[in-house]
Amino acid sequence: MIQVIRRELRRMATQPLYWLSMVVFPLMATLFFTTLMGEGLPEQLPLGVVDEDHTSTSRSIVRNLSAFQSTATHIAYANPTEARKAMQRGEIYGYYLIPRGTSREAQLQRVPTVSFYTNYSYLVAGSLLYRDMRMMSELASGAAARTVLYAHGATERMAMAYLQPIVIDMHATGNPWINYNVYLTNCLVPGVFGIFLFMIPIYSLGTELKWGTSGELLRTARGHISHAVLGKLLPQAIVFLLVGTVIVLWLYGYLRFPCHGGILSMWIVMCLYVLACMGWGVFLFTMAPTLRLGLSLASLWGVLSFSICGMSFPVMAMHPVLQGLTWFFPLRHYFILYVNSALDGYPLLNAWPYVACLLCFALLLPLCLPRLRTVLERYCYVA
Amino acid sequence: MSNHHKSRRYHLINRLFSYELRSIFRDPAVLMFCVFVPLGYPLLYSFIYNEEVVREVPVAVVDDNRTGLSREFVRKVDATADVNIVAHCADMAEAKALVRERKVYGVIYMPTDFTRSLARGEQVSIGAYADLSGMLYYKAILTAATNVSLDLNARIKVERMPSTTNEQDRVTQQPIAYEEVSLFNPQAGFATFLIPAVLILVLHQTLLLGIGILAGTDRDKGRNRLLRPLVKTPTALASAVAVKGMAWLLVYLPVSVYVCGVVPHLFSLVQLSSPLHMACLFVPFLLATIFFAITISYFVRHREAVILLVVFSSVIFLFISGISWPGSAIPPVWKAVGYILPSTFGINAFIAMNNMGASLMDVRPSLILLWVQAGIYFLTACASLWGRARETRQ
Structure with a gap:
């Protein structure tokens, strides 16, 4: 042998x-x-923003959006078509649309709708951006209500308990950083x-x-x-x-x-x-x-x-x-x-x-x- | 005399063309890799991922609260498409035991003070646990729990408001509504995401294998010296490489139509492009790949060796293309390596056109780069053939 x-x-x-x-x-x-x-978790993924509202509220939404971990500083587009085209060229993985008159209608309590578009042809990038954009939409809603609550003299803790009575505390065991x-x-x-x-x-x-x-x-x-x-x-x-x-x-x-x-x-x-x-x-x-x-x-x-x-x-x-x-x-x-x-x-x-x-x-x-x-x-x- | 020469050259080109085609169709290994693998492999892949998404992930619940509200939460989570609650455990230790036996993939924990805290107007958190053995399990559990919590939150908020109208309730629930749109892959499915990239990669890799096997066979049989008359003058060399390329293109155009046209149709995947536009992509992609394959076939020592050299690279090429791992997060070094490969641009352009309905103008950079690659690899393919012809083998 x-x-x-x-x-x-x-x-x-x-x-x-x-x-x-x-x-x-x-x-x-x-x-x-x-x-x-x-990198571990992809960070700074390019995201498009179509802000047709042009108010301080919409700008604050956009600012908050780019503060998320996965989302890169946004790229602004004039209208949804431009944003979609950029998506087809593969420049962005998703875009957030704030239509004209969003903040006015929110103040008038007419429940305006913002929308976000995710490109799931890139599943990982799409999912990460989706998470951020959805979170942002929840927060945008909350931000409007929170101002009213603060005005009524609620503390931050009370306000958060009112806005989000139940939160999900998700743990990825074994790999907590995902x-x-x-x-x-x-x-x-x-x-x-x-x-x-x-x-x-x-x-x-x-x-x-x-x-x-x-x-x-x-x-x-x-x-x-x-x-x-x-x-x-x-x-x-x-x-x-x-x-x-x-x-x-x-x-x-x-x-x-x-x-x-x-x-x-x-x-x-x-x-x-x-x-x-x-x-x-x-x-x-x-x-x-x-x-x-x-x-x-x-x-x-x-x-x-x-x-x-x-x-x-x-x-x-x-x-x-x-x-x-x-x-x-x-x-x-x-x-x-x-x-x-x-x-x-x-x-x-x-x-x-x-x-x-x-x-x-x-x-x-x-x-x-x-x-x-x-x-x-x-x-x-x-x- | 020029006429005589011309007709001789045409004759030679004709013979070379039919020789190449014959060797493709007569070689069982090439037939297998270039006809049967493209025929069968995409079907197998689509079959694996056909379900697109994972439903009813088994989850255990530990309900330390045991009130109507906590049971309602659990019931609603169970009712989602994503999660199936298969066990109600007395404590975390019992739930952990189930995880350990891999009977459940996650645990949802309702804290003791769930209802009491809510009644006091305090925020309460529900624990959800999943190991990261599969991203889709994690995602399913997170999505189900989050959706149910948002739903309950909206109701709790309304209950806390002093007497109001229905319209006011709606505003309270959500002062700004939002709408989510999944573009180009409406169900966020795995097949729609991965299969198109795999299809292009199948073409790419089988070409590398097929052309490599033929080159290896030539070397095995000491036939490389037969190439000598072909490389005497630069024009003869160039036309020899072009003829080889044309023969392979002829074989691979129908294969591509099947792989990238018929297979997605069979499995009802997204197809947004027209045949003509696809042709504008596939001609440069196939040419670049063929000449790339001829180039690297220089390094194939013998017939079967190419399998060891090529097969493992498939996964690497897939990741380098920026489909699984976002292109914007790929380190510059690997991005540069990606620029060498026809598969990178082929995959990205195909997905843009086929899945996202991009126009030719939208994918112009990729198409131009594919033509550039085809040009450069044509030259390197000439060098490769020249090198092979000059080789003297023991």
């Missing part, structure tokens, strides 16, 4: 593709996502990593067929298929585990992403994920024992993982068939374990079925061996 390992190390060292996809690309992707969303970097990176980085974890075992086994070296491989392993396959996978697994460790250290050690269950449990989850993905990769190759088909299946699986893991769009809202399919995606289990251990801080055992699933993926390997022997002995390369 030592010879196989030595042979595999030589292959890895001489082909830059291995190093690129095992070390450089995963770490680059980690760096990309963590710097791209370094940091999108924490929310998305925690899943996107393992997802990208997973693509390579699927692909490299397939690539290294498939190229043996392609370059006609499978016989040599079996000879080096003295005919033991387990030695041949394990010897090939072991060096890869070690490199991947090291890269996984760097990712965990980078996310939870350096960037201090919430990790309430301790960094050790996330490291264990990451290691399980690495082994599970590699096991699944070998399984895919055994099912489709050509380099091209194996890699294609792996890319399908890898890219689909992002959507089906439930990070962006919840699994409970998917078609039941897809809900069943989620069990076959290691990223889904990783995601649940991450929520369990890092976000909520429960011990790993709390989510043992998912740990067991990841282990099952890894343990697919021995089941694949008999067929892999046939593949390596008899199959030849298909373009």
Whole structure:
């Protein structure tokens, strides 16, 4: 087996593709996502304002609007058409319309209507602006009434209790800042990593067929298929585990992403994920024992993982068939374990079925061996 | 002699064109990535996101108040489309246990002094808790609780006013009314938001894969030297690259019509543009992508290697385009990287025209940049082909 390992190390060292996809690309992707969303929550999103009222009240609404965290200093437009056109050009993500005579009608108690338009083609930006604009509309209403209350001699506390008797105190547990970097990176980085974890075992086994070296491989392993396959996978697994460790250290050690269950449990989850993905990769190759088909299946699986893991769009809202399919995606289990251990801080055992699933993926390997022997002995390369 | 030369060159161009088309359709891998993946993948994606929004998120309630009003609040939250109350817990510990088993995704807590504080005319806050495992869960719980609280607030305010008329009640509830309009994606749905970007990305990535696979195959089989006659003179080189581009354009125009025209139609997604306007976008987008792909295919060492190089970049390209993560919040470095990619402008222009009904004038900057990219990548594609032809392989 030592010879196989030595042979595999030589292959890895001489082909830059291995190093690129095992070390450089995963770490680059980690760096990309963590710097791209370094802000955490997008701030200063451009918002348009159409102020047809031109009174001190409307101006104060506009001023307050740009004081919100997510909203950038507004861009003023003369009329709604101009604002809509700016939206279509992608210059603003929404606009706030204060029609002519708003403050006069408010004073006359005729209940004027202000409106706001959100562009949900950009869901994140749209949602954030929506929140600010809606809050502002509530406040605008309140501001009018508050003046009257103060005049009646109410204290601020009394006034607020009158204007908003019930308030919702919303807590995002585990990620109280609603940091999108924490929310998305925690899943996107393992997802990208997973693509390579699927692909490299397939690539290294498939190229043996392609370059006609499978016989040599079996000879080096003295005919033991387990030695041949394990010897090939072991060096890869070690490199991947090291890269996984760097990712965990980078996310939870350096960037201090919430990790309430301790960094050790996330490291264990990451290691399980690495082994599970590699096991699944070998399984895919055994099912489709050509380099091209194996890699294609792996890319399908890898890219689909992002959507089906439930990070962006919840699994409970998917078609039941897809809900069943989620069990076959290691990223889904990783995601649940991450929520369990890092976000909520429960011990790993709390989510043992998912740990067991990841282990099952890894343990697919021995089941694949008999067929892999046939593949390596008899199959030849298909373009 | 010039006539003879001309006819020879036309002959060569014709042969190159049919050779390229033949290699596209004869290669099973290229067929799979450039025909079957664009056929099937968008359907799969639309199927995943077809529900658009999440409804009836399971939530637990801890009602420490146990009065008519607190029960009314809970009932109203349960009645919203967003939230489904599946458990009434005796205390927070019990609710936490449910969260731990992932039977509920959030908890609503009614404080002990809820009704008493309200009766005293004090402000009272209701606790709502959700872990941020899914933004949509959080949003659903927040929206439901906020809407119900605003509704109850309006009623409480009126009750506190001394005898008034109905009209006065209305003014008291809301001196200034407001109206919210969701443009271009009325239900704020996930499919309408993400699918258009994915469709363009499917075209972009499959082109990179297909062209890369063919280049890798040429290198595998030592066919790169066959390129030598094509790169003898600058005109021959340019026409060779142009012919390659035209062959791929011919294949990808119908694929684009299916991916960006038929698929959105099948899943009733927004489609606001006309075919002619779409053509004005797709011709430069496809050309820029094809020449970009020919350029980077220089780095493909062998046939299957391109899959490892291209597939993972899809997610990165999606984020760099400014659809998921707002473009205004992307750091300048990554924005600059985005300018290199045809996908960035393709996605933004497609969404502007298809989803937001923008005119050609509105997306002019993107279209111009796509043509500029097509021009630049045409030159780099020439360089790439030239480099490949000069290569001597072991």
